[in-house]
Amino acid sequence: MLRFLVNRLGQSIILLLIVTIITFFLINLAPGGPSSTMRMDATAEERQAMVENLGLDQPVLVRYVDWITNAVQGDLGVSFNTSEPVTQRILERLPYTIELTVFTIIISVLLGIFLGVLSAIKRGKAQDHVINFFSVIGLSVPAFWLGLMLILLFSINLGWLPSSGVGSRGGEFSLWGYVSHLILPVLILTTTVLPNIVRFTRSSMLEVISQNYIRTARAKGAKESIVLYVHALRNALIPIITIIGMLIPRLLSGAVITEAIFGWTGIGTLIIEAARGRDYPLVMGVTVVITVVVVVCNLLVDILYSRVDPRVKNV
Amino acid sequence: MDKILEIDNLVTAYQGKEGFVKAVDGVSFDLNRGDTICIVGESGSGKSVTAMSIMRLVEFENGKIREGTIKFNGEDLAKKSNEEMRKIRGSRISMIFQEPLTALNPVFTVGKQITEAILFHYPIGKKEAWRRAEEMIRLVGLSDPKARLKQYPHELSGGMRQRVMIAIALASEPELLIADEPTTALDVTIEAQILELLRSLRRERNMSIMLITHDIGVAAEMADRIIIMYAGKIMEISDTQDLFDQPLHPYSKGLLDSVPRMDGERGVPLNSIEGSIPRLNEVPDGCRFSPRCPFATEKCHEEMPPLEFRGTRQVACWHVDQLLENDSLSNDRKGGEFIESGIKEPSY
Numbered sequence: 125m126l127r128f129l130v131n132r133l134g135q136s137i138i139l140l141l142i143v144t145i146i147t148f149f150l151i152n153l154a155p156g157g158p159s160s161t162m163r164m165d166a167t168a169e170e171r172q173a174m175v176e177n178l179g180l181d182q183p184v185l186v187r188y189v190d191w192i193t194n195a196v197q198g199d200l201g202v203s204f205n206t207s208e209p210v211t212q213r214i215l216e217r218l219p220y221t222i223e224l225t226v227f228t229i230i231i232s233v234l235l236g237i238f239l240g241v242l243s244a245i246k247r248g249k250a251q252d253h254v255i256n257f258f259s260v261i262g263l264s265v266p267a268f269w270l271g272l273m274l275i276l277l278f279s280i281n282l283g284w285l286p287s288s289g290v291g292s293r294g295g296e297f298s299l300w301g302y303v304s305h306l307i308l309p310v311l312i313l314t315t316t317v318l319p320n321i322v323r324f325t326r327s328s329m330l331e332v333i334s335q336n337y338i339r340t341a342r343a344k345g346a347k348e349s350i351v352l353y354v355h356a357l358r359n360a361l362i363p364i365i366t367i368i369g370m371l372i373p374r375l376l377s378g379a380v381i382t383e384a385i386f387g388w389t390g391i392g393t394l395i396i397e398a399a400r401g402r403d404y405p406l407v408m409g410v411t412v413v414i415t416v417v418v419v420v421c422n423l424l425v426d427i428l429y430s431r432v433d434p435r436v437k438n439v
Numbered sequence: 440m441d442k443i444l445e446i447d448n449l450v451t452a453y454q455g456k457e458g459f460v461k462a463v464d465g466v467s468f469d470l471n472r473g474d475t476i477c478i479v480g481e482s483g484s485g486k487s488v489t490a491m492s493i494m495r496l497v498e499f500e501n502g503k504i505r506e507g508t509i510k511f512n513g514e515d516l517a518k519k520s521n522e523e524m525r526k527i528r529g530s531r532i533s534m535i536f537q538e539p540l541t542a543l544n545p546v547f548t549v550g551k552q553i554t555e556a557i558l559f560h561y562p563i564g565k566k567e568a569w570r571r572a573e574e575m576i577r578l579v580g581l582s583d584p585k586a587r588l589k590q591y592p593h594e595l596s597g598g599m600r601q602r603v604m605i606a607i608a609l610a611s612e613p614e615l616l617i618a619d620e621p622t623t624a625l626d627v628t629i630e631a632q633i634l635e636l637l638r639s640l641r642r643e644r645n646m647s648i649m650l651i652t653h654d655i656g657v658a659a660e661m662a663d664r665i666i667i668m669y670a671g672k673i674m675e676i677s678d679t680q681d682l683f684d685q686p687l688h689p690y691s692k693g694l695l696d697s698v699p700r701m702d703g704e705r706g707v708p709l710n711s712i713e714g715s716i717p718r719l720n721e722v723p724d725g726c727r728f729s730p731r732c733p734f735a736t737e738k739c740h741e742e743m744p745p746l747e748f749r750g751t752r753q754v755a756c757w758h759v760d761q762l763l764e765n766d767s768l769s770n771d772r773k774g775g776e777f778i779e780s781g782i783k784e785p786s787y
Contacts, residue, residue: 336541342496343536344556344607345529348521358546434546434591 132426136419140412144195147411148188151404158204158402178204191408200412201405205397210409213394218413220290221383221390225375227306228313233368236318240325240364241357247330255322262319267378271312271385278308288387309386316378317371324367328360335359362433369425373418442510443615443647444470444493449507449517451485451492453500453719460719462488462502464671467746470615475641475648477662477679479655479694483716485671486651490617492517493649494534495524511615530560533608537620539601543592549576549603550588556610575606580636598629602636609640616641619651634660655694659683667691670717670727673746676753687754689762690728726757734758 158178175181182190194201200210243255279287285304332338333356341355376391383392391410398406430436449466452459463485470476478486491497492504495516509516511532516524528534536542543552553572554565561568569588576584579602592600601621608616618637622630634657641648650661658665658679665682667675667690675688686692693712714731717723723730729739738757746755756762 336536336538337544339496339499340536340542340604340607341544342499343494343528343534345525345527345559346555347525347559355544355547359544362546432546435593 132423136423139419140415141192143415144192144408144412145188148191148404148408149184151399151402151407152184152187154402156402158404191405195408195412200409203398203406204403205401205406210405213406214391214409214413217389217391217394220388221376221379221392224306224309224313224382224388224390225379227310228317228375229368229372231310232314232318232321232371235314236321237325237357237361237364240322241329241352241360243322243326244329244333245352255326259319259322262315263323265315267312267316267381268385270315271308271382274308274311275385288385290387290389309382309388312382312385313375313378317375320367320371320374321364325360325364328363329356332356332360358432362429365425365429365432369422372421372425376414376417441472442469443472443512444649445508445510446489446493447508447510449489449492449509450505451488451497451502452505453497453502455720457720459503459505461505461671462719463492465507466668466671466673467507468666468673468676470647470649471663472614472647473641473645474663475650475661476664476666477650477652477658478666478668479652479658480668481653481716483670483719484668486668487619488671489668490534490619490649490651493617494528494532495519495521496528496534526560529556529608529613530611531613532615532617533611533613534617534619535601535604535608535621537623539597539604539624542604543600545592547591548588549590549592549595553588553603553607553610556607560611571610572606575610576603578609578640579603579606580632581606597625598632601625601629601633605633605636605640609644612644613646615647615649617649617651620653621650622657623653630657637661655698667694670722671719672727672743672755673753674728674755676746678751681752685763685766687749687752687759687762688728688756689732689734689758692762693731726755734762 157180158174179187179190191201198211200214202208203210203213206213239255243252246252275287278285285307287308290305333352337359338351338356341351346355379390380392380395382388383390384396387393391414395407395410395414397403398410446469447467449463450461451463452461466485466489468476478489480486488497488502491500491502493509493511493516495504497504498521504517507517511527516527519527543549547555550569550572553575554568557563557568557571558565563571572588573584576587581587581599581602587595587599587603592603595603601624605621616637621637622633625633637648637650638661640646648661650658652658655665662679664676664678666673667682667688669690675682675686675691677687677691682691683695686695690712693710696710697712699709712731717727717730723740725738725740725742726732726735726744729735732739736758742757744755744757746753749759
């Protein structure tokens with residue numbers, strides 16, 4: 125276990141380094157810079173002063189080395205636009221995104237496995253076709269369009285749900301206020317991952333059901349529910365866990381769009397602000413945090429994997 | 440004699456693309472309590488489907504019992520509801536399968552898989568079930584039962600896994616054990632051990648065994664009575680000694696001739712039956728074996744011979760008398776030493 129963790133830690137550090145290099149050079153390649161966000165009537169001297177002030181007159185390589193030297197010491201720098209520490213800005217926003225994604229993951233995994241199993245058991249019957257139909261729609265309809273349509277329906281026409289915001293945080297807590305703001309964003313985010321889980325569960329389940337050990341279970345006199353939910357599902361879960369691990373990055377990128385539509389003040393809106401304002405330290409900070417989250421989630425998935433499948437011995 | 444199993448005119452069909460295909464077509468035979476019967480045939484002869492029909496497991500694999508009765512202790516299994524059948528499966532009739540490597544669930548321990556089989560059918564506590572599982576492990580000849588129960592299938596060899604399968608099958612003390620090619624995937628020394636284990640268990644427990652094999656050598660060692668199947672039909676049913684002394688059906692004769700013999704002449708190529716078994720959707724008219732039969736006549740190609748009694752034996756061939764005559768002129772067959780079988784069973 126320890127050896128495995130050390131190994132993975134080494135891999136993660138290399139990965140993180142590569143991600144930061146790519147991101148750093150990419151944002152510096154993008155046209156414009158912090159000075160382009162200044163007022164229209166700013167003079168060339170004023171713009172030059174700002175560039176020098178932020179240290180942007182240095183070569184990119186030097187700036188990267190400076191940044192990474194500070195970053196490994198835990199200092200992600202100061203936001204160009206607000207002059208607040210990047211770490212602080214991220215920590216303010218991170219809980220909102222975690223809230224959104226955790227709810228989405230829980231709902232998607234539970235519902236996805238349930239629907240996937242149902243679809244596999246009822247293969248070729250009406251239930252299967254209905255589930256398949258909605259899965260394809262979920263996969264092919266873009267989240268931003270669906271989000272706008274749902275706002276139009278539930279917020280504008282019916283007036284049931286708020287169209288944006290995170291609810292009255294800090295103020296008096298109201299359960300409905302909290303839940304009502306969550307419903308639409310979670311729903312949209314769910315549509316980006318749920319169909320994948322459903323379809324994958326279905327095919328995994330179908331493959332497992334035709335295995336010899338399922339016939340053995342029936343030959344022992346197991347009830348059909350035990351055959352399906354104990355003997356088959358436990359085996360079908362193994363590849364599903366992998367897929368869930370692979371969906372986590374998609375979930376985080378989905379969060380960017382979802383948060384933008386619903387004015388959800390999480391990491392997703394933060395990275396949009398950062399990119400628009402050419403706030404280099406903030407872009408880098410958010411990138412690092414998201415990368416770390418993905419790496420940690422994948423590590424958890426691998427550990428979980430070895431718990432479900434006794435044949436995996438690496439942990 | 441007390442019959443544990445009486446099968447009459449069993450027809451089992453699978454849903455294919457062009458309607459139903461009959462994998463078992465009008466099979467009838469009996470099994471006496473405490474006896475071992477062997478069904479011998481090539482792949483696709485319907486022997487496994489016969490077993491799966493008795494267990495009523497065909498229904499889970501797109502198959503259906505279309506006709507016939509399967510009387511087990513006088514009760515017709517073909518008419519039982521799924522729930523009634525579930526209670527019989529694994530308790531009064533158990534089955535072990537050909538593929539020990541894949542027949543055990545990879546994510547559960549051996550202990551869980553044995554105790555489960557007991558707990559499905561007996562209202563006893565978990566502790567008691569584990570104690571019995573330990574006993575079963577010892578019974579099937581595995582060392583260190585406590586450690587074995589905690590192991591996962593992938594930690595065991597093929598032979599050990601087949602012993603675990605047998606332990607599962609015997610855990611609830613069945614009256615009838617169906618073994619579908621239990622030793623095919625194992626090497627010869629392990630095969631001999633497993634067969635010896637089955638023989639001793641049968642003696643100790645007065646269990647009836649239905650053994651399915653493509654290996655007529657295995658049948659010779661194990662069976663009281665042998666059923667020869669071909670393309671979904673029974674060709675011959677004979678007591679083991681009778682069959683080896685004098686096969687009645689040309690197909691049985693072909694099978695016996697294709698077995699290498701210790702006392703055979705060296706350097707002479709082994710006999711084999713020309714051609715291969717027909718696919719289920721293209722069975723020939725008349726006798727199913729006629730296209731491959733060296734003795735086939737016009738009549739054989741047109742009309743399927745019925746399975747008819749000849750003393751204690753049954754055979755389905757138009758030319759039995761003629762064959763017997765030929766044989767008595769030229770044959771010097773005696774029950775020889777049979778070593779590894781020669782029937783060709785395509786890859787697994």
